[in-house]
Amino acid sequence: xxxxxxxxxxxxxxxxxxxxxRRTRQTLIxxxxxxxxxxxxGGVTLDExxxxxxxxxxxxxxxxTSKEDVAMAxxxxxxxxxxxxxxxxxxxxxxxxxxxxxxxxxALARMxxxxxxxxxxxxxxLAERTPSMGAHGLQFCEATTQEAxxxxxxxxxxxxxxxxxxxxxxxMLVAAFHGAVAxxxxxxxxxxxxxxxxxxxxxxxxxxxxxxxxxxxxxxxxLALTAAPGGDGGSAGDGxxxxxxx
Numbered sequence: 001x002x003x004x005x006x007x008x009x010x011x012x013x014x015x016x017x018x019x020x021x022r023r024t025r026q027t028l029i030x031x032x033x034x035x036x037x038x039x040x041x042g043g044v045t046l047d048e049x050x051x052x053x054x055x056x057x058x059x060x061x062x063x064x065t066s067k068e069d070v071a072m073a074x075x076x077x078x079x080x081x082x083x084x085x086x087x088x089x090x091x092x093x094x095x096x097x098x099x100x101x102x103x104x105x106x107a108l109a110r111m112x113x114x115x116x117x118x119x120x121x122x123x124x125x126l127a128e129r130t131p132s133m134g135a136h137g138l139q140f141c142e143a144t145t146q147e148a149x150x151x152x153x154x155x156x157x158x159x160x161x162x163x164x165x166x167x168x169x170x171x172m173l174v175a176a177f178h179g180a181v182a183x184x185x186x187x188x189x190x191x192x193x194x195x196x197x198x199x200x201x202x203x204x205x206x207x208x209x210x211x212x213x214x215x216x217x218x219x220x221x222x223l224a225l226t227a228a229p230g231g232d233g234g235s236a237g238d239g240x241x242x243x244x245x246x
Contacts, residue, residue, distance in 0.1 A: 025063050025073075027053050032070045033122040041071065041130040068136035071126055074119040075137070079144045081107035086151050096152065096169035097176075101216045104177065108209045117205045124185050145170050172219055180211035 031053050035044045046067055050057050064070040085103035094102070111117070127133040148170050153159040159166040188203045 021063075024053070024055060024059065028055070028060065028063065028070055029073045029119060032067070033119055033126070036067075036071055036126050037122050041067065041126055041133065066136070068130075068133050071130075071133055072123055072137060072140065074116060074123045076140055077116075078104075078107055078111060078120075079140070081110050083144065083147050083151065086148060087155070091156060096158065096166060097173055097216060097219065100148070100170060100173040101176075101212065104173065104212060105209055108205050108212070111205045114204070117203060117208070120181075120205075120208075121185060121188055121203065124181060141174060145174065173216070176215035176219060177212060180208060180215040183215075184208045184211050 028049070032044075032049055035049060035052065044067075046057060046060065049067070049070075050060050060070075064073070069076075082100075082104050085106040086100065089099055089103050091099055111120075127137060145167070149159055149166055152166050152170075184203055184207060187207075191203075
């Protein structure tokens with residue numbers, strides 16, 4: 001009977017701890033992005049961030065490895081969700097790039113549209129002017145690529161020694177995403193700078209999903225793009241003007 005009572009009461013406590021951990025993590029992300037945006041990435045120390053959130057550095061390092069890690073959390077959360085989606089994706093004969101696109105779109109659908117999109121926008125703007133975030137992002141991107149390749153090999157038998165196609169397919173998906181995000185951020189910057197637009201909210205995850213679809217759709221034409229004399233290369237397949245940047 002005692003064991004049964006313990007089992008019944010332990011679950012709510014465990015759930016409470018998990019919710020508290022998630023709230024602390026989210027508060028760290030939100031506070032870090034706000035402080036870094038206002039004062040610059042180098043203008044905020046880790047001690048100052050922890051003091052602002054009222055947590056110890058030990059608590060911080062239970063969740064994040066560095067200031068760069070917390071600043072890039074929105075992007076990293078998306079790609080971790082992508083790997084989870086890829087683990088359960090049904091190929092149905094799709095090309096690997098399209099399989100990855102669908103997994104990434106499913107991951108985007110899991111992100112909270114309003115608050116996640118705002119965090120992602122702040123994070124990307126910070127990364128554009130913070131070299132250490134760029135280096136951290138490259139490291140994370142390579143680790144994610146390797147995990148994706150491992151999933152493709154384990155689940156679908158893709159990636160025999162010497163076969164570059166899975167790696168190139170994943171790289172093309174990542175490149176399309178980067179192009180989509182660059183276009184998405186640029187649109188937000190234009191809205192911020194425009195006078196009288198009446199738009200105060202950040203772009204949404206749904207808008208980023210639309211950009212991603214456009215970017216992946218532009219990949220075949222980009223591979224056929226030629227550099228012709230006189231600047232005529234964009235005519236190949238009528239896809240020259242439909243690049244990822246939009």
